[in-house]
Structure formats: C-alpha cells, structure tokens
Amino acid sequence: MSNEEFDNLKEELMWEGSSVVMLSPDEQRFLEASMAYVSGNPIMTDEEYDKLKMKLKRDGSNIVVEGPRCSLRSRKVYSDLSVDYLKMFLLNVPAAVVALGLFFFLDDLTGFEITYLLEVRLYWSLFHC
Incomplete structure (x- = not known):
C-alpha cells in the first residue's frame, strides 16, 4: 500500500469515527501483543504485558476495558466496567x-x-x- 493510499484510508476511517486510527503508541503495542499472543507467537513476556495493561488502565484507556467474565474455580464474576x-x-x-x-x-x-x-x-x- 502506498503512502497516499494509507493516508486516504486513515482519513476515511477518521471520518467514519473509528477509534483505532487515534490509538497511542502504547495502545497499539498492547493490541499487537494481544493479537500475537492469541495467534501463538507472543512478542512480550507476561510481566511486560501486565505492566503495559496496568499503565493503560491508569491512563484511562478504553482499549483495556473488559466486559464481565466468570471464574469457574471461584465461581465469581469479575468486571472492570463502571456504571454510567x-x-x-x-x-x-x-x-x-x-x-x-x-x-x-x-x-x-x-x-x-x-x-x-x-x-x-x-x-x-x-x-x-
């Protein structure tokens, strides 16, 4: 893809309201690490991933917000969502x-x-x- 095509795509996504275009470098690294882990080729250690995730949570990033999830062992429901x-x-x-x-x-x-x-x-x- 040429630079001009990339810029056009980026501008089009911005006009459509996509938040992916406006990600910070840390958010981009987090998404890349998540996708790499799921594909079976992790690009950072678990400790680095957790530190990056905590940093993004402190910064208030929407990338790390997760929905409700259940623990089968403890039979508890966890969520980091907040009430609006x-x-x-x-x-x-x-x-x-x-x-x-x-x-x-x-x-x-x-x-x-x-x-x-x-x-x-x-x-x-x-x-x-």
Missing part, C-alpha cells in the same frame, strides 16, 4: 414522563378523585396517629 449514571438517568426520563402524564390524564378524567384520595390518606396518616 447519566445514561441511566436519560433512559429513565421518558418512562417517568409517560407514567406521570398517564397519572395526571387519568386524574383529570376522574375529576381529580385520585389526587383527592391521596390527599385524604396523607392527611389522615399525619394527624390521626
């Missing part, structure tokens, strides 16, 4: 809006009887213990 609370919140907002909208719609249809029942029970529980 913003996404969880954004996923729950539409359901909450629909539920509240349905509640207020039904409350309006019944002539605000649902709200009245809630107010009476709250009043009763607060002042008649």
Whole structure:
C-alpha cells in the first residue's frame, strides 16, 4: 500500500469515527501483543504485558476495558466496567414522563378523585396517629 493510499484510508476511517486510527503508541503495542499472543507467537513476556495493561488502565484507556467474565474455580464474576449514571438517568426520563402524564390524564378524567384520595390518606396518616 502506498503512502497516499494509507493516508486516504486513515482519513476515511477518521471520518467514519473509528477509534483505532487515534490509538497511542502504547495502545497499539498492547493490541499487537494481544493479537500475537492469541495467534501463538507472543512478542512480550507476561510481566511486560501486565505492566503495559496496568499503565493503560491508569491512563484511562478504553482499549483495556473488559466486559464481565466468570471464574469457574471461584465461581465469581469479575468486571472492570463502571456504571454510567447519566445514561441511566436519560433512559429513565421518558418512562417517568409517560407514567406521570398517564397519572395526571387519568386524574383529570376522574375529576381529580385520585389526587383527592391521596390527599385524604396523607392527611389522615399525619394527624390521626
């Protein structure tokens, strides 16, 4: 592949949003070492690989993030993923809006009887213990 073809391919991948094009040298080494190990031709020792992996984890690289995995010996599940609370919140907002909208719609249809029942029970529980 010529330099011009490589540059065109790299630019095209960048426009498509590929993260592989933007890897740091350590991330590239890690990926090469992983692929070489899987193919049966390791290019670094296990100790070097572990050090590189820990360095990338400390730097916050997404290359070393693994999904959940199970240990058959200890029968435990391990994961180094983290919870994204913003996404969880954004996923729950539409359901909450629909539920509240349905509640207020039904409350309006019944002539605000649902709200009245809630107010009476709250009043009763607060002042008649």
